Amino acid sequence: MDPLALVVQLAIIVLAPLAVGLLRGVDRKLTARMQNRRGPPVVQPFYDMVKLLSKSPILINNLQVTFAGASLLFQAAALALFVAGGDLLIAFFVSGAGSIFLVLGAFSVRSPYSYLGGQRELLAILAYEPVLFLAVLSLGMRSSFLVSEFRGGLLADLPLVLLAMVPVMVILLEKSPYDVPAAHQELVSGPYIEYSGPYLAIMEGARWFQLAFVLGVITLFVWHDNIMVSLLGKAAIVLLVLFVTIVIDNITARLTRERMVMFMLTVGIALVAVNLIYLTIFPEGLI
Amino acid sequence: MTSLARATVIPFGPQHAAFLEPLNVRLVLEEEKVVGAELNQGYNHRGMEYALSLDYKKSQYLCERVCGICSYHHSSCYCQGLEALYGVEVPMRARLIRTIMMECQRLTSHLLALGHIAEAVGYENLFMQCFRERELIMTLVNRLSGNRVHYSMNVIGGVKRDIGPEQVKDVEVTMKEVRPRLEELQRVFRRDSTLGKRTHGVGRFPRPAAEGWGTVGPVSRASGIPRDIRQDGFAAYSEVRFTPIVREEADVYARMMVRMDECLQSVDIIEECLPLLPDGPAAVQVKGHPTGEAFSRVEAPRGELMYYIRAKGALELDRIKLRTPALMNVPALLAMLPGCQLADVPGIVVSVDPCICCTDR
Amino acid sequence: MSLVQGARRRSPWILHFDTGSCNGCDLEVWALLTPRYDVERFGAVNKANPKHADILLITGPVTKKCEDRLRNLYEQTSGPKLVVACGDCASTGAPFHNCYNVCGGVDKVIPVDVYVPGCAARPEALIDGLVLALSLWEKRMEEEG
């Protein structure tokens, strides 16, 4: 393989989660501003990360760390596969496995909060994974399952699929109305409750890789022959989706887990289905 | 999934994100359904009634510290009791100032409660907005009384810190600024659909139960009991016109809306009081130590607050007994919680506005 | 090491525990989290979980019933950690010095780093206390190695 391409790919694998960290900072800033307060600096997530890494670890059991590490590893692998131009579906499943490890980690300790948090996380996965899967599937079918051969410009073909990605992002970013697993009023910090210091940082890192992968999937909607235009478009679509989730977060209360699952399994899937049916009837696309 | 269900016991508190205070609720859960609840109080028991009886002059400041949310109601209630023992007539000016300050405190307390409910159902932005408006009142009372929390404005026989003409202007201006903001909040609380989904029909507490458990204040008014001690006309409430706000739904939504509507009512009452302020002294002198016994009642933000004071002509009081609103309302949770979902627990608990510091005192 | 210290100073996660206060200072702690004082601009967030917290904001004179809870919370917090006693009653127990069921201040139960006076402690005073506590990180880190 071309060494330059390899370097670029490695750089992306390292930089993508950092970019996610920055986006999370932007998210917190914007949220604060929507609530009419000043909010933290945009680099805040990095301060948090470094601080967590420097705290003295308190370990409940070895299993817990193993699961946290596995979660990070799988999410990183998913991203690597994606960036290296691998198979989209495999990357999806690897990422999914990473989320399962998060749940296992929550189940591995004896705290009832952690247990309930794990259950809810499982429910959340049940809610968003099918929609994400269908989105990946429709992207792949429309173009190619190999990211390296992917030719996009699919926004015009699959607008409803992109719309379905918004609630997926809402769940992944733990935002109202579907911030069910980490509902701190009910479960303090849900599945993360027994993780402290560096282990919490590992979990957060896993989250960053996972978001990088999912946001990567979202960038696939935009494609242009000119690489600069293409990159700008990709950035714009990511920011747009993020902005919409922040607005939704700020104008809703948390809904119950039943509503979350019901919504995702009906409306979420229906959006994708309608889009696909439309495409089979009019293969030329929507616009 | 039900076959997998096993009963989990989860303790809520005494240190918990949704509660400000050390209240401990043990929930027995099946899956996420609450099948049993148990209250464990006393984390905040300091022994106030004993300490309050040591020196009636100093107790005036200690009784504010029974609770910082309705501190002024406590001190007014206490002073009212002692004034009854002395048999003195408090000047109208002092009574109006007490009324104004009590309504300001009701505003801060209700906005706190509303923000708290919003937070408990995961509506962070609304929580922030409630607290933003609350800060306007907090800074106002800071300017009026000199402290944000403990006003220390009362003395036995009146108020020791008068409200000057510029301060009257200040109150007027602030109320003008606050009213539209409260109206906007009211719109959100009334209409917001996700908030409605989390509050309508949740934590039902019908009127017979509310009567049986002896609840007071907004909790009972939200269950259709038209009782408001302010109608007794203590302080200057006999001078203002108002009707208690009563709702029939008896759920979290009703308890929330009663408080929201009372906020605007408080603004009305304050505006009505301001032009009534007469000239003259704000306090009368009392002489000697008190003797006899007296009951004193006020309508605190959370309901009827009652002091019983018995004195035998010494610096020490013979007995002082408090019956506080939260003491009546908190146990009612045992009737509301069983059968609800875990996700609804914080909302329900916060909707009775549990303040432990006076329940345990 | 300066990177770590910088991050520490800018990311104090808070745990607030009421050990029997009158609520006055608790409300002011909450005021810190809301738009007017918004300590998130210093990176501070309320975590309500001792395992995630760096700074314990303790209010109240510590009632006998809360004593063990407080000690537990302190022990569960992973180091380095700082304790701020918020308000007069957390500092010395003074307002409740005649009450029989209090320990009389947080430092009777766990070591305290910063004492914030005031009844109620003003939000500005609490911010000062937070800033003072953050300036103690370096010292704390040397102590803990």
Added chain:
Amino acid sequence: MSMLTSSLKNLFRRPFTTRYPRAPADIPPGNRGKVMWDMEKCIFCRRCERSCPTSAITTNKEAKTQRVVRNRCIACNVCVEVCPTQTLSMVPEYSKPDVAPVAHVFAVDLPRHEYRVEHLPKHGGKKEGAK
């Protein structure tokens, strides 16, 4: 939907947040901050000491000092009211936090409203968790 409009409006509105500590604190003039002695006027009648609800004041007649523990004072203003010679006054500035409880000692040999700072002993918590 009014939350949507207000959220978007807030985005372009100046935050409600204060600039403190970078800008000065907003302390109203009538704030009850801390009590100060003007020792030239003091006749050491001990009325302030006796009437303080939290025993924050120690009057020392021999050494001619007044000592107030800032972490005990609840700024109730009673000492100011009872003083027969208007020695005491309440100033708006609040007491600052410190690494130990603080007492301020006012003495006749110090200029008006100036004081010596004393740090009170700290309790280090109970050593081996008395369970």
